[in-house]
Amino acid sequence: MIHLLSRLPAGARVLDLGAAAGSFPDVRPGVLVVRLDLKFDPGGAAGCLVRGDAARLPFANGVFDLLVSNHSLEHFVELEAVVREMGRVARPGAGLYVAVPDAGTLTDRIYRWIGRGGGHVNPFRKPAEVIVPIERLTGLSHRATRDLYSSLSFLNNHNVRGWGPKKLLLFARGDERFLAVLLWSLRTVDRVFGSGWSRYGWEFHFGAADPGEARDPWVNVCVRCGAGHSEEYLREQASGWRKFGPVESYRCPACGGFNLFSAEPVRRTRRTQP
Numbered sequence: 001m002i003h004l005l006s007r008l009p010a011g012a013r014v015l016d017l018g019a020a021a022g023s024f025p026d027v028r029p030g031v032l033v034v035r036l037d038l039k040f041d042p043g044g045a046a047g048c049l050v051r052g053d054a055a056r057l058p059f060a061n062g063v064f065d066l067l068v069s070n071h072s073l074e075h076f077v078e079l080e081a082v083v084r085e086m087g088r089v090a091r092p093g094a095g096l097y098v099a100v101p102d103a104g105t106l107t108d109r110i111y112r113w114i115g116r117g118g119g120h121v122n123p124f125r126k127p128a129e130v131i132v133p134i135e136r137l138t139g140l141s142h143r144a145t146r147d148l149y150s151s152l153s154f155l156n157n158h159n160v161r162g163w164g165p166k167k168l169l170l171f172a173r174g175d176e177r178f179l180a181v182l183l184w185s186l187r188t189v190d191r192v193f194g195s196g197w198s199r200y201g202w203e204f205h206f207g208a209a210d211p212g213e214a215r216d217p218w219v220n221v222c223v224r225c226g227a228g229h230s231e232e233y234l235r236e237q238a239s240g241w242r243k244f245g246p247v248e249s250y251r252c253p254a255c256g257g258f259n260l261f262s263a264e265p266v267r268r269t270r271r272t273q274p
């Protein structure tokens, strides 16, 4: 959602809902980012942290220009109340960005299996299960839906302290190169057979949150940091390109993680005309 933050005018206010350690970095001075969660890890998020319940937001009506729920809606027990509150604190003409896992995907099933549910209480299986209640309860119109692809970063031993759960043994103890090969294999199967093994979930734009010229889908999602990049960006910015026959590897420009490159499929963004 960096493209949304970069377009905000000076003085704009952003609510990062269920942010925990912050679901995105502070990208520009002059924009106030308020991060709300029930608790914060020590030494985690920076900026304006508010400890509070998303179903009872401690803010006045219509004060935020952009609301971000980046992989948090699946965790809220009082989902309808949370969405209604999002609509209440959004100013007229605000934008809303939402990203959630698709509970029917292989990645989300592995995540919940490894994490004994992973704290997910709202299993979304179709985009309409997100779009319809948000439009109804916030009054913000749906603009676009984009598929998100898996990173498997939650299995990567760069991100798991110690040895992690014993279940990680099935994934070569989270070895980055093993996971990179696994991801590349899933994406290759998808490209050949039209399956969805490498898909993870969706992101949605509502109201003034214009998806703009962001190219999609970004299948090349880093196996270490989870950042998605376009082929164009990777060709310019990624380092360490190597060829293994028909397969190319590169180092993520954001974190240096080892990744195998996959060709991008056709454009699949589904836009709703305003």
Ligand SMILES: [Zn+2]
Binding pocket: 222, 223, 224, 225, 226, 227, 252, 253, 254, 255, 256, 257
């Ligand atoms: Zn990375």
